[in-house]
Amino acid sequence: EPEVTQTPSHQVTQMGQEVILRCVPISNHLYFYWYRQILGQKVEFLVSFYNNEISEKSEIFDDQFSVERPDGSNFTLKIRSTKLEDSAMYFCASALGYTDTQYFGPGTRLTVL
C-alpha cells in the first residue's frame, strides 16, 4: 500500500540554524500539507500546497518557514533560523484532492537546542 515517507525521523539542531524536513508524498496525490505537534499540545496545521504554490497557511507559518516541491517526488519544509519553540513533531500529509482523505507520514521529531 502506498505511504507517505519522511526523513529524517529525528533532527537535532542548534538555535539559529536552518533545517530542511523532507517528505515523499503518495505519487498520484496533488495536495500536500505540513502539520506540527508540540509535546502535549494539539496537532496544528501549518500550510497546504497545490499546483506548486501555497494554498493556505496558518498564523504559525511566518517568514521563517517555506515549502517547496523541488522535483516530482519530494515536498520540503524549511525553517530558516530555528527557535527553541520550533521543537516539535512535524507531520507531512498528502491527498488526492482537498476533499479526500489525508494520509500522514510517520513524522520528523525536531529538537532545537
Added chain:
Amino acid sequence: GENVEQHPSTLSVQEGDSAVIKCTYSDSASNYFPWYKQELGKGPQLIIDIRSNVGEKKDQRIAVTLNKTAKHFSLHITETQPEDSAVYFCAAADRGSTLGRLYFGRGTQLTVWP
C-alpha cells in the same frame, strides 16, 4: 477559527469492553469529521470519517456519531482488543471554504488490557 475539544485524554478498558471518545467543535461551518489512530512510531492513520449530511457511520467494530445541533461527535469502539491500544485523534474541517485544513483535538490515549 475552529476549536476542537476531545475527552477523555486517557482511557483504559478491559479487552472486550466498549470505548467511547467524545469531541466537540465550535464552527458550525465544519462539515467533515475524521478520526485518526496513531500507533507508536507511526503517523496518524484514518480509521473512519463522517460528513455532516449523515448522523452515524459504522465500519465493523468502529462507529462514529454526529450531532450537528450540539456540535459534537463521538467514536465508539466495541469489543475492544489489545491492538486497539493507540492514540486517537478527532478532527474537523470545513470542506467548503478551506482547502483541506484539519483542526485536531488533543488526542486520547486508549489502553486495552488483556
